[in-house]
Amino acid sequence: MTISGCGLSVLSLLISIIIYVCLGKLNRIHRNVRINLMFAMLMSYGLYLTSDVTLWEDILEGEEADWVCMGLGIASHLTFLAMTFWMFAECLFVFSNATAFFESDVKLRTYYIIGWGIPSIIVGVTAGALYDRYGGQACWLDTDGGLIWTLVGPAIMVFTVNILLLILSTRTMLIAEKMELRYKDEQKLTFTKASVKSAIFLNPVVGICLACRYLCHADVIFEYQFVVLAGLQGLLTFLFYVVWNPEVKHAWKKGKEDEDDDDWVSTTRVRYPGTTTSVGDSAKPGDMSREQSFAGGSHESRDGQFTRSASQVSFYTLNSPTPDDDVYATFVAGQKIAYKS
Structure with a gap:
C-alpha cells in the first residue's frame, strides 16, 4: 500500500513537472513556484519510500546504515519544510495576483528565499546542534523531544497565514468582479480563479498530510492515512495544475500555434x-x-x-x-x- 500510494503521487508529480518545464508560455514566476512546490513534494515522498532503517541494514554493515538513516531524516525534514513554505509561496503569489498589491514587488528570488532559504536555515541550525536526534527506525525526527516542533511550529504558522491569504484573495476577486473595478481582462480573471481554487483544495490536503506524517509514530492508522493522502495529493496536484488548469491549456495551445509558425x-x-x-x-x-x-x-x-x-x-x-x-x-x-x- 505504501509503494502504491506514494508511487502514484511520485508518478503524478513527475509528469506534472515535465509538463511545466516544457511549457515556456506560462507566467515565469508562477511556473517556477509550482515546479519547486511539486519538486519538494516529489522528494518528500521519494525519501519516505526509502526511510526504513531495516532496508539499509540489509544493504550496509555496521553503523553505516545508521548514518544513512540519519541523513535521510535530515533530508526529509528539509523537503517537508520546503513543501510547506513553497505552498505558502503559491498562496502568496495567488494573493498578489488577485489583489495586485505586491505584483511588482515580489520577485522570483524572494520566493526562492521563502521556499528553500528559510527551510535550509531551520534544518541547518537544528541538524548542526541536534544531529543525533535524527534517524531511528523510521529515519525521521525524534518525536519524543522538542525537535519535532521545528517542523510542526512553522507548518502551523504557514498554513494559518495561507488560509488568511486565500480568504482575502477570494473576497477581493468577488468584490472586484461584482463592481467591475479591476478585471477587465477576462482571461486573467479565469486564470486567477483557477489558481485560487487549486490553492483552496491543495492547502488543507498538504496540511493534513503533514500532520499524519508527524503522527505516524503514534499509531499505524495515521501511517495508512498518510499514504492515502500522499497518493491523493500528487493526483490532485496533477489534476488542478495540469488537467483542469485553463492557463496550462492556453499555454499548450499557444505553444502549438507558435510551433506551426516556426515550421x-x-x-x-x-x-x-x-x-x-x-x-x-x-x-x-x-x-x-x-x-x-x-x-x-x-x-x-x-x-x-x-x-x-x-x-x-x-x-x-x-x-x-x-x-x-x-x-x-x-x-x-x-x-x-x-x-x-
Whole structure:
C-alpha cells in the first residue's frame, strides 16, 4: 500500500513537472513556484519510500546504515519544510495576483528565499546542534523531544497565514468582479480563479498530510492515512495544475500555434509589374505572381494568394531595379530572411 500510494503521487508529480518545464508560455514566476512546490513534494515522498532503517541494514554493515538513516531524516525534514513554505509561496503569489498589491514587488528570488532559504536555515541550525536526534527506525525526527516542533511550529504558522491569504484573495476577486473595478481582462480573471481554487483544495490536503506524517509514530492508522493522502495529493496536484488548469491549456495551445509558425518556411517568387513595388501587411489577388515551396512539399498559390492568411505574413518593401526583374524572397514564419533578384 505504501509503494502504491506514494508511487502514484511520485508518478503524478513527475509528469506534472515535465509538463511545466516544457511549457515556456506560462507566467515565469508562477511556473517556477509550482515546479519547486511539486519538486519538494516529489522528494518528500521519494525519501519516505526509502526511510526504513531495516532496508539499509540489509544493504550496509555496521553503523553505516545508521548514518544513512540519519541523513535521510535530515533530508526529509528539509523537503517537508520546503513543501510547506513553497505552498505558502503559491498562496502568496495567488494573493498578489488577485489583489495586485505586491505584483511588482515580489520577485522570483524572494520566493526562492521563502521556499528553500528559510527551510535550509531551520534544518541547518537544528541538524548542526541536534544531529543525533535524527534517524531511528523510521529515519525521521525524534518525536519524543522538542525537535519535532521545528517542523510542526512553522507548518502551523504557514498554513494559518495561507488560509488568511486565500480568504482575502477570494473576497477581493468577488468584490472586484461584482463592481467591475479591476478585471477587465477576462482571461486573467479565469486564470486567477483557477489558481485560487487549486490553492483552496491543495492547502488543507498538504496540511493534513503533514500532520499524519508527524503522527505516524503514534499509531499505524495515521501511517495508512498518510499514504492515502500522499497518493491523493500528487493526483490532485496533477489534476488542478495540469488537467483542469485553463492557463496550462492556453499555454499548450499557444505553444502549438507558435510551433506551426516556426515550421512554416516558404520561398516566394514575386514578379513586380512596376519599377518600384511596396507590399504592405496584406496582398491583393493579381498584384503579383507567386510560386511557393513549403516544408514538407511544394504548393502553388491560387489566384496569387498565400495559402496562409495574409495577416500571418509580414512583407517587406523590395525595390525591383527594372520592371521585368523577378525578385525571389524567402520567408520563415512570415519574416523575410533573404532575397535575391
